[in-house]
Amino acid sequence: MAVSTPPPVRVWEHNFAIYKQVWASNVMASVIRPLMYVLGMGIGVGGLVDGGPRSGEVLDGLTYFQFFGPSMIATSAMMVLVNDALWPIHGGFKWHRVFFSQAATPITPGEIVTGVALWHFTKGLLASAGVGLVLALFPSIRSWGLLAAVLFGALTGLAFAAPITAWSAWREDTTSFPNINRFVIVPMFLFSGAFYPISQLPVWLQWFSRFTPVWHGVELGRGAVYGLLSFGQVVGHVAYLLLWCAVGMLLSRRVFADRLGN
Amino acid sequence: MSSGPCHLSNTGDDTVIRARKLTKHFGDFEAVKGIDFEVRAGEAFGFLGPNGAGKSSTMRMIGAVSPVSSGELRIFGLDPVTDGRAIRARLGVVPQMDELDELLRVKENLVIYGRYFDIPLAQCKAKADELLDFVQLGDRADGKIRELSGGMKRRVTIARSLMSDPDILLLDEPTTGLDPQARHVLWDRLYRLKSQGVTLVLTTHYMDEAEQLCDRLVVMDHGQIVAEGSPAELIRTHSPREVLELRFVDPDNPGGPGAEINKAMSEKLDGVGARQEVLPDRILIYAENGEEALSEVHRREIEPETAMVRRSTLEDVFLRLTGRTLVD
Numbered sequence: 206m207a208v209s210t211p212p213p214v215r216v217w218e219h220n221f222a223i224y225k226q227v228w229a230s231n232v233m234a235s236v237i238r239p240l241m242y243v244l245g246m247g248i249g250v251g252g253l254v255d256g257g258p259r260s261g262e263v264l265d266g267l268t269y270f271q272f273f274g275p276s277m278i279a280t281s282a283m284m285v286l287v288n289d290a291l292w293p294i295h296g297g298f299k300w301h302r303v304f305f306s307q308a309a310t311p312i313t314p315g316e317i318v319t320g321v322a323l324w325h326f327t328k329g330l331l332a333s334a335g336v337g338l339v340l341a342l343f344p345s346i347r348s349w350g351l352l353a354a355v356l357f358g359a360l361t362g363l364a365f366a367a368p369i370t371a372w373s374a375w376r377e378d379t380t381s382f383p384n385i386n387r388f389v390i391v392p393m394f395l396f397s398g399a400f401y402p403i404s405q406l407p408v409w410l411q412w413f414s415r416f417t418p419v420w421h422g423v424e425l426g427r428g429a430v431y432g433l434l435s436f437g438q439v440v441g442h443v444a445y446l447l448l449w450c451a452v453g454m455l456l457s458r459r460v461f462a463d464r465l466g467n
Numbered sequence: 468m469s470s471g472p473c474h475l476s477n478t479g480d481d482t483v484i485r486a487r488k489l490t491k492h493f494g495d496f497e498a499v500k501g502i503d504f505e506v507r508a509g510e511a512f513g514f515l516g517p518n519g520a521g522k523s524s525t526m527r528m529i530g531a532v533s534p535v536s537s538g539e540l541r542i543f544g545l546d547p548v549t550d551g552r553a554i555r556a557r558l559g560v561v562p563q564m565d566e567l568d569e570l571l572r573v574k575e576n577l578v579i580y581g582r583y584f585d586i587p588l589a590q591c592k593a594k595a596d597e598l599l600d601f602v603q604l605g606d607r608a609d610g611k612i613r614e615l616s617g618g619m620k621r622r623v624t625i626a627r628s629l630m631s632d633p634d635i636l637l638l639d640e641p642t643t644g645l646d647p648q649a650r651h652v653l654w655d656r657l658y659r660l661k662s663q664g665v666t667l668v669l670t671t672h673y674m675d676e677a678e679q680l681c682d683r684l685v686v687m688d689h690g691q692i693v694a695e696g697s698p699a700e701l702i703r704t705h706s707p708r709e710v711l712e713l714r715f716v717d718p719d720n721p722g723g724p725g726a727e728i729n730k731a732m733s734e735k736l737d738g739v740g741a742r743q744e745v746l747p748d749r750i751l752i753y754a755e756n757g758e759e760a761l762s763e764v765h766r767r768e769i770e771p772e773t774a775m776v777r778r779s780t781l782e783d784v785f786l787r788l789t790g791r792t793l794v795d
Binding site: 226227307 | 534552571579582
């Protein structure tokens with residue numbers, strides 16, 4: 206008798222089978238995009254910022270290139286997973302209906318949600334690792350802390366994917382989807398503390414930054430690479446990201462159960 | 468294929484599905500209104516009815532995905548509320564819409580589906596090859612789903628549903644939208660499955676499909692069962708043996724609707740055959756002997772545009788029971 210595979214892992218296998226068809230273009234995107242950002246922003250903007258009157262104190266003694274580079278880990282995972290949690294999830298109910306196929310087998314709706322989250326976390330790891338590899342090319346950033354940063358990046362991705370999965374499963378059509386990118390993700394990206402420390406913002410905008418999961422992911426990534434965070438700070442950021450994952454998955458369970466068991 | 472005998476638990480007889488006062492409502496709408504039926508192991512059982520009769524809702528309850536609103540439902544003697552997973556493990560489901568994954572190749576669709584049942588990968592691959600041969604698509608194993616015809620996709624979906632060697636195969640309108648040849652290929656495969664001991668439960672709104680495939684069927688309308696029996700029994704009980712179909716053309720308005728002329732003719736035809744049914748485009752005369760009825764029509768000097776005698780079918784049964792045609 207073969208060892209039994211947990212049901213969520215069987216759901217994960219379906220996603221992995223599809224990923225195997227498209228992995229080449231995916232890997233290219235997750236390496237080339239961060240490379241462009243790191244070079245464009247890190248070196249281009251960095252040249253203007255470094256040596257400026259307050260750069261040393263504001264950037265924790267880092268060069269702009271060092272400051273900006275690791276923040277790409279969490280933001281890339283966010284960008285990749287927002288889109289993975291929109292169209293493919295909606296299609297699973299409305300187009301190819303894979304979730305209905307899965308629900309007709311011994312797998313339960315709750316296990317489907319767990320399997321999807323497991324896959325999203327995997328995609329987060331892959332996206333983060335792509336950035337991590339690019340960053341490891343540069344001696345001024347290269348550190349073992351990048352490994353932890355990749356893990357935090359995947360967690361940040363899931364903190365977005367889980368609630369957005371609930372949203373796209375719940376919606377009857379996709380008209381709102383482009384606006385999620387325009388009005389939710391882009392502002393979060395801009396105020397995430399990836400491009401500058403949020404201390405540069407007015408206080409009310411700093412609170413917006415603190416509310417978004419991505420700022421916590423950016424802080425964790427940079428902190429892991431340069432050892433800037435206390436243990437308590439790490440626990441706080443991780444707990445906040447886990448909260449978003451948990452709330453998102455609970456909402457998803459409700460929506461999936463409603464849609465699949467009616 | 469190695470579909471073993473059905474393993475029955477908690478039932479002494481060979482009943483695999485038993486429903487008592489089975490009800491399903493969505494909010495205020497009652498889709499299934501307290502129906503009773505039983506399906507025995509190895510038989511082909513059909514739910515016949517028009518769209519909206521409650522067939523699919525019933526199938527989804529049997530499939531242990533949609534909760535029963537009230538009444539009792541037992542599948543293999545198990546309660547879907549508490550044993551949904553165990554029930555689904557023994558069912559093969561062919562949904563109304565093909566749910567194949569276009570991003571995966573034909574065989575991969577089967578292999579991944581088999582994995583949902585926790586069948587080891589190597590076994591899934593062997594089984595997928597075997598089943599693709601069974602549905603006569605062995606040469607398409609590495610093909611793309613997009614490149615298959617509607618009938619081929621249906622056959623892939625049936626092959627997929629057989630990955631777990633189910634004891635019961637649930638087919639929701641298996642041939643809707645297929646051309647006649649594709650339907651016959653599909654029916655042939657379903658016969659084969661039945662002869663191997665798989666219990667078939669299907670919904671259809673095609674009379675010929677129900678007559679071809681089903682040992683026993685229930686006729687559903689508005690969420691209720693209005694008749695039950697074998698196709699032959701139903702026809703025998705609810706309809707005389709033959710049907711005379713008459714079409715009339717209004718001489719004053721040859722291209723217009725036939726309703727008025729049909730109404731006028733209906734009165735003249737009163738008493739011919741056992742019973743008549745006036746449809747928008749024709750009049751049906753039910754009679755034990757259609758030719759005799761036609762002679763009577765001619766004797767009355769009624770001149771239909773066309774006249775045809777045929778054997779009565781389930782369509783006639785449905786018309787008799789509900790006053791409506793099945794497929795508009």
